[in-house]
Amino acid sequence: MSGMVEKTGKATWLIHLGLIIGIGIVCFPIYLAFIASSVTQAELVRPPMPLLPGDQLVENYSRALFSGINAPVWRMLVNSMVMALGIAIGKIIISLMSAFAIVYFRFPFRALFFWLIFMTLMLPVEVRIVPTYVVVANFGMLNSYTGLILPLIASATATFLFRQFYMTVPDELTEAARVDGASPMRFFLDILLPMSRTNIAALFVILFIYGWNQYLWPLLMTTEPEMNTIVMGIKQMFPSGDDLTDWPLIMATALLAMLPPVLVVIFMQRLFIKGLVDTEK
Template sequence: MVERRGASLWLTHAGLILGVLVIVFPIWLAFVASTVTQAEIVRPPMPLLPGDQFLENYRKALVSGINAPVATMLLNSAVMALGIAFGKIAISLLSAFAIVYFRFPGRRVFFWLIFLTLMLPVEVRIVPTYEVVARFGMLNSHAGLILPLIASATATFLFRQFFMTVPDELVEAARVDGARPMRFFLDILLPMSRTNIAALFVILFIYGWNQYLWPLLITTDPQMNTIVMGIKQMFPSGDDWADWPVIMATSILAMLPPVLVVIFMQKLFIRGLVESEK
């Protein structure tokens, strides 16, 4: 391996540092704005160092909020994101397992029907989906937020492709040992799929956390607002007054859960994306 030295190495590091600063600076400004008073924000120049209102602003956001307490909205978003992530993974694992290891008429047809649903995102089928949810009485509920979004053709495809790489000898050995299909699935396939599940969990958690259109459509109770909805509703319209410290504190709080998920699952996430042999 040739070690890079000289000006090119310094230019590479300078470019990386500059990129990090460009990304981090707006986040730093949002954090600073969440620790100062309203007067300090609207009076130029805006401070670049944190103020002394950190505890007060974050307490006000978590307990009172503007339309609803931020703690409640964070809980709703967490329930929705976890429900979508676990639901998609569970259904996709079972679907891929059935398609790969069971022989039944129309097996390939059913797989391609599942795959074709990629062309039908929520935005395309939102009206009939809303009607079904309303008829089942799931408006303003966590079930209504989660259930219409837990099917995933992408995850089913990815698990199918992985299961097809599992050696046939492993399947035969499990059959000789008397393992039933679900025992083979639970004891062999699931542990082997650990990194794939972790990578998909990170992606699907962020997908569920960032949902805006569907929660906006089916929730009318402020206590069922998700954090993404809450931030949007906090912004003023027209000449309305905005409590910018609380809005910035809410934005920082909304960013923390996805960031923590990525940080704590980073190794498994990377392994799940780059490993080709299990």
């Protein structure tokens, strides 16, 4: 008996050791970034590379946040936040409603519209980026939030997901609402929307991160540093000529850029998992 317990104990230790090493490997680059953001440029470039935090933490972060290289980082964080929220919320609203139309209304060419939406799933942003750029430029929406958000706001994935969800809602519920005198919009707002809330939460997390991580589109269409988003802004911080790369500042910015998605995941994790695992019927 005792032998078995010991054996299990050893196995657990071994497993934990393996996991700790794994976590160490995954976290090491982030740790390095953190170290790099807490020392001076001179300390960083002098070998050996420092592995313990320095004393420049507050200076580096405040320098990044309030002055930055091209634009202050807080400004880029605000831009990214507006873009990510705009895309996530906009996508959710639009796909909720377009799925509602496709599932609950009979109109001419309904199937055609559904397949058109579905087909755009196969086209990533990059494929249509040049024509999109021309359109946005002609509308004079370069360097604006509208221009950042609008071209990315339609989502076939989310529409498809909500369509699948609506199709699992029993028809009798719709009929009960009709008998109760609910208009279609009333049914949508009072019944479908609350029933989809876990799906909405799950999608919000995914879409927020999608919007936050957009790189190519903001890179193309924001020419003023004031409109840069943070993910592309990091790249813009690298000097083009022979100037010195300000690593501590860039590392501080990178860590700041990671923070909001992490917070969204942490705070919405419970709802997120619930949304992926079960639907309340």
